[in-house]
Amino acid sequence: MYLKHLTIGGFKSFAKKSELEFSAPITAIVGPNGSGKSNVAESFRFVLGEQSTKGMRAKKGADLIFNGSDSTSRGNKASVSVQLDNTKRVFPMDFDEIELERTVHRDGQNEYLINGSKVRLKDVQELLSAANIGSTGHHIISQGEADRILSAAAKERREMIEDALGLKVFQYKKIESEKKLKKTTENIEKVQSLRREVAPHLKFLERQVKKIERSIALREELTNVYAEYLKREDTYIAHHSDRLKLERQEPLEKLDELKEQLIKAKKVLSESENDEKSGELVTLEEQISATRAKRQTLLRKSGQLEGQVSFLERRIRQAQEKSSSESEAPIPIGEVKKILAAIESQVDKAVKSDDPSLLQRALSDVVHTFKKFVQNASGTAVVNTDTEEKELKDIAKELQENEKDIVNISTKEEKLTTQYNELKTSIEAESLESREAEREVFRIVGEQRECENIVQRIDDELSVLERDRMEFKRELQEAVTLIGSGASQYFSFEIVDDGTLVTNAMIAVEERTKQRERRRELEKMKIRLEELGGANEDIEKEYKEVKGRDEFLVHEIADLEASVTKLEELIKELTQQLNEQFVAGIDKIGAEFNRFFALMFGGGEAKLLRVKPKIKQKKKAEDEFGEEIEIDEEVEDEEAQEGIELSVKLPNKKVTGLDMLSGGERALTSIALIFAMSQINPPLFIILDETDAALDEANSRRYGDMIEALAQKSQLILITHNRETMSRAGILYGVTMGGDGVSKLLSVKFDEAVAVAK
């Protein structure tokens, strides 16, 4: 026996604490109408967790509390506790005795206790369902409720039978699982909606972070491109600027040299450009020609004078010859040659001498010598013609003077000519020098120009390099701003091209266009970098947070979905188990039902039928004219759960439906079914509230027999007015109600009970 003790306090009409011991398999509760017997059955329902106030004939929780009477004040709460034996551990708790207690307060609040500990209703239900005490209360048949199993719908009946079969525990699990499934699905939806809510922001952050990542990658790339660019640029500029500066030296030095040369050459040129000498030359030339003219005149005069001399000498000689023609004697040639030699010597001396007086004396000597020669030769003195001789003498003197003048003028002419020639030579020499100087100037100027061109070209190149250097400095500053101070370490950067280390020499000879191309690339990268923006720690942090949350949600969804799958599997499994056990149980209950039915009615037949609920479906058909029409057709809902229908056949009667049974027959049929249900999976206890009310004496006996049979498996608490039933009870409680409206309980003997029941 599992049911040990019941304590009712403040519940309905039991204003005061009332206790019932259930030490016998059958306990009967008897008493007059309205004394509060059914309240006892309801107190069982209450303590076992009944949630329907209607099932306890109340509208609300407070209706279950003693409402007071004229003499007794109303209570604030109703409490019922039941003690159950658990030595066989039918309840999954490690206690020999389990006490369940439920209290309801006026505000409708309920409290549940298991062995004094506050628990949830669910815990109570689970504990009870483990011992096949279900909530449909199939083991508590209230007054007039026996019929309920007959009038219930197929689906509801199925529930009662499931409960009786002890399938409630599966049902609980299934319902729990379904609830969980629903909740989990809702949670998935909630989490998904949370994800959906956060998704645009996450996407935005993702894009931002991707941009940041791209910017970091680009910055890294830029660092390398910059390093290569800067190194190349610096190396190139340094190399070529050194080279050009060196190259510039030579033409510069040459220019200095040329400058000096030019000064000299110009000096030479300016010196050679003197006109004074030309003037002098002209003067000399004029003087020479004047002298020459004068000499010509003198020569002509000499000629004239000589002619006059010759004439006079001839005249004198003719005169002399006349006088001495016979004395002409031959003069030996040797004597003539001697005289000639003497005259020549005298003349030579005079000519060579600068002294004109010597020339004069020489001339008179010549005349004298010659006279002497003639005298000697003739042997006679020369005949003088005085006038002529005087004239001759004067002319000879004049000739002598003239000759002297000729000598002088010739000397002067000679001098002038020498001067002229010297000056001319000098002028000619000077013009040659001037031309050379001019050429030299031209050459120098040409070379200067060449050198200047070279310097200019070098300077042009240097100024390009200088411009590049300025640009390089600006670029370096920008690089430091963009990629940090590391940019200035470019020189240690090793440039590798096609696996080859690029040397400074290679850099120096590289085509400039390539470096310009690099520069363009750099600019593009900078623009891209600017577009991407820089690192943003806040964004990254926020992204990490939001992403972390999202990942958590994804994880959560995955967990929930896994739970859904598990729950669905569990539900499927439970449904299958339920179905299997239900089908098997129905067969067994059906057999018992048939047995009890035949026992009750002394024959006949009863069956339990599993039926699918019907649904209406459209069907195509033909009307009387052969036209196609749609008609409604009732078909079984294959998807739906099977319900239970009853089929009974009374002995010797043609009964086709339950509706056709009499009240007693209905009572017997329902009792047969209730008993049949109790046989398969006997509940720990069964409470039957006046189930026997409609039975006649003969049936009461049969009922009594069946009760005793039933009591073998389940403890029975029977509320009854039936004497036969009372007679089967081991313990009898009488319930009375006095004028105070308060129910009282007392243990009574059978006779007292019969008396009390009346």
Ligand code: ATP
């Ligand atoms: P019967 O034999 O006619 O079925 P019974 O013995 O089963 O009667 P119950 O139906 O258990 O009697 O008791 C009904 C009595 O309980 C009524 O008198 C009713 O006034 C009383 N009662 C019900 N609820 C309360 C309550 N909240 N407070 C006080 N009395 C109550």
